[in-house]
Amino acid sequence: MGTPNPLEPELTNHASRPEKKSPGIRRRLARQGWAFALPALTIIAAITIFPILYSIIVSLNHITFTSQGYHFHWVGLHNYSVIFSNPLYRYSLFFTVIYTVVTVFIELVAGLLIALVLDKLIAGRGLMLAVLLLPWSLITVISAEMWNYIYNGVYGVLNALLIGIGILHTPVVWLGRPLIAIVSMMFADIWKTTPFVAIILLAGLQMIPHELYEAAEIDGANGSARFWRITFPLLRPTIALSVLFRVLQAFGIFDLPFVLTQGGPGHATESLALLGWQVMFQDLNMGRGAAIAASTTLIVLFASLLVLRAFRAQVGEEDLG
Amino acid sequence: MRKTKTALLIAASTTMPALLLSACGQTPTQGAASPSSGVVTITWYAGPITGTGVRSTLISKFEKSHPNIRVKLISAPTSTNTDRANLTAEISGGASTPDVFNGDVIWPAQFGHAHLALDLSHHLPKSFFNRFAPGLAAGASYKGQEYGAPLFMDAGFLYYRKDLLAKAHLPVPKTWSQLYQDSRILQQKKLVRYGYVWEGNSYEGLTCDWMEFMTDAGGKIFSNASLTHSVIDSAASLKALTFMRKLITSGVSPSSVTTFEEPQAMAVFDAGNSAFLRNWDYAWSNSNDPKVSKVVGKVGVAPLPTFSQSQYPGYSNIGGWDIYVNPHSQHISQDLTFIRWMTGTQAQTILATKYSEIPTNYAVQKNPAVRRVNPVLNIVSKVRLVPRPSGTPSYPKISQAIYTNINSALTGSISPTAALKKAQTQIDRAVSSNSL
Structure with a gap:
């Protein structure tokens, strides 16, 4: 951070140009801007804000189904006090947090390594990118079904492979024991989303100007110094972005446990989203399901703020420019 | 600041599928009515x-x-x-x-x-x-x-390999211990890889299999018709669960049976890798379909076995x-x-x-x-x-309390005794108002 960023004048050049206009024109432009954005904003509000508010209202009620539709009975925070004192909810929260932290951390490290290699790659980068994107482009339900076959305890590929090369002697039930099931599921997630992280980071890497590295080389900086003094600081906003995306996705994980384990063995892989679905659409307890959903949203918003805060210095610097 | 707001919006829009689904349910769609x-x-x-x-x-x-x-x-x-x-x-x-x-x-x-x-x-x-x-x-x-x-x-039925039983001169098993012994014999003679496959995954189907084993051993989920207090934690249930676990530890059932639903169990049987199968009615036509089955014409079907011969046949879940x-x-x-x-x-x-x-x-x-x-x-x-105790709107929760805990015991994560105790507590909570 100590090094002044020579990029800034160039980056902020475009953004600062409108500032030279008179306040009146700026205000009119802003009004026009709002007018143009309004239809899009209305749609966004309709599909995001409304369901969230509605969900919060539902979570404060006990819902009974009548022949005329839902009947709302106000219970205040009762649903929340029930879910927070429920051991299954607490376990689900614990599982979801651990799952998010572990997968996002590994994906970030692995994704960064891949991005660094790709950045240096001269020939065949396009091909490598295409290959890398395959896991990411598969619909999760389909890739999860694929992993289901790989992990299958009787005719699974993984057991056949490991027994074939002599690592295992008896087949392992990959999804049958809690710890192995959790690790297997994390692996499937990491396999799928590491490329996504790698590609976002690669874009960030390519925005770092080469002159910086040349200058550093002339000054005699070695590889690790170049990484920690140039690459990493300049990559921080991109890292923040990819971590944010991944935390949001991982925290709402539903499709993988839905296909692979249905939350089992026992409740070992029951994520908050799966629990919410179960309570809402299997037990038809709308109020408590909504409380699970709303609490999850609040927790992940808080987590997002933490992530942003951790990278705030860098983000703030950009805005100041 | 702008970035924070964007982030909040992204967060709000991507987190909970359930949230969005709850809203989808609100949209009434009209049928194509043209009276x-x-x-x-x-x-x-x-x-x-x-x-x-x-x-x-x-x-x-x-x-x-x-x-x-x-x-x-x-x-x-x-x-x-x-x-x-x-x-x-x-x-x-x-x-x-x-x-x-x-x-x-x-x-x-x-x-x-x-x-x-x-x-x-x-x-x-x-x-x-x-x-x-x-x-x-x-x-x-x-x-x-x-x-x-x-x-x-x-209903649940026992499907068996006629050819294998004939080779080993064994009758169709009428008791669970007989099925266990027969399986061991067939496995030791290297006639077949597994003895018995059934549905052991953590899902509704395990509740069905459990109802059969437990009822046959003399156990019940509820003691009364009003379904208010569970009695699943009983000696009879323990006998049933211990036997199910023994099927796995002895190798009569593959250890992956705890991840099997009907199609997985069916596939092992169809491939000729198991002597016995518990499945529904469709398994008859399925195992005799040359497109999917290697055991066409070699399959017999019988009622499920029982723990004591005098009670034969065993219970089948509806x-x-x-x-x-x-x-x-x-x-x-x-x-x-x-x-x-x-x-x-x-x-x-x-x-x-x-x-x-x-x-x-x-x-x-x-x-x-x-x-x-x-x-x-x-x-x-x-x-x-x-039948399963489905006479109450809380049934999905009751079933979940059964299959998650039985599954845990089958995988060996917790002891059968602990599993039954937990199942009982959770069923009692499910029928009270304080459940999730």
Whole structure:
């Protein structure tokens, strides 16, 4: 951070140009801007804000189904006090947090390594990118079904492979024991989303100007110094972005446990989203399901703020420019 | 600052699928109603029954005899829980379609209680329900009202390899210990890889298998008819669970049986890798289908074994599907005509003879001509049936308390004693108001 960023004048050049206009024109432009954005904003509000508010209202009620539709009975925070004192909810929260932290951390490290290699790659980068994107482009339900076959305890590929090369002697039930099931599921997630992280980071890497590295080389900086003094600081906003995306996705994980384990063995892989679905659409307890959903949203918003805060210095610097 | 706001928006929009789903359920969709033209189209939500051809065969036969009603099929998933989630979201939101839907036999209490299924007793004469085999109409009722018409029934059966038993000069096992011994013998003689495959995954199917083992050992889920206090934590249950665990630890069942649902168990048996299989009625036609099975012609079917010989045959869990009417349907009278026809002799004979389903229509079930075609029908009348405790709207939670804990014990994560204790606590909580 100590090094002044020579990029800034160039980056902020475009953004600062409108500032030279008179306040009146700026205000009119802003009004026009709002007018143009309004239809899009209305749609966004309709599909995001409304369901969230509605969900919060539902979570404060006990819902009974009548022949005329839902009947709302106000219970205040009762649903929340029930879910927070429920051991299954607490376990689900614990599982979801651990799952998010572990997968996002590994994906970030692995994704960064891949991005660094790709950045240096001269020939065949396009091909490598295409290959890398395959896991990411598969619909999760389909890739999860694929992993289901790989992990299958009787005719699974993984057991056949490991027994074939002599690592295992008896087949392992990959999804049958809690710890192995959790690790297997994390692996499937990491396999799928590491490329996504790698590609976002690669874009960030390519925005770092080469002159910086040349200058550093002339000054005699070695590889690790170049990484920690140039690459990493300049990559921080991109890292923040990819971590944010991944935390949001991982925290709402539903499709993988839905296909692979249905939350089992026992409740070992029951994520908050799966629990919410179960309570809402299997037990038809709308109020408590909504409380699970709303609490999850609040927790992940808080987590997002933490992530942003951790990278705030860098983000703030950009805005100041 | 701008970035923070964007981030919040992204966070809000991507987190919870359940959140969005809850809103989707609110949108009422209107059926394609055109009463003026004289021809009415009703939609039927149904999963593939024994194959994808059944439904269109039935529809075309129905339309031929009812020219004023067209039936539009909405193909549903095979998973009962996914079906329930779809239907709940649509119907609770006031959608008028689907007009009629196939649903699990364990749904009447929950769907009746939540007004997700039409109370048929108000629209059909009492005599209508006399057509069904004994007990079936009672199974589709909740608080004395009928919410579904039984479409086809099902039960757990023991499928065995005739050729292997003959090779080892063994009779068809009548007790669980006999099945265990036979399996060991067949495995030791290297005739087959596994002895017995069944449904052990953490899901509804394990509750079915559990009901059979537990009831046979003398256990119960509830002591009273009002379903308020669980007695699952009993010596009889422990005997059943210990035996199930022994099947796995001894290698008679593969350890991955704890991840098996019907298709996985079926596949192992079809591949010739297991001597015995617990499965539903469809396993008969499936194991005799040369396209998927290597054991065509080598399979026999019998009632499930029991813990003590004097009690033979063992208990079979009642499965099967009912046909329900959406209470918001705009074509109730056409829906009822369709239901009458589907449970009548023509449709039920087609289901039984062409698609090897067990008919619910008693006259068809007893018809000797039908029985000759479907050998499973001969056994149905012999088995002892046990229902799941589905007479309460809390049933999904009760079942979940059963299958998650039994599954944990089967995998060895917790002891059978601890699993039963936990199951009992969770069932008690499920029927109280303090559950999730």
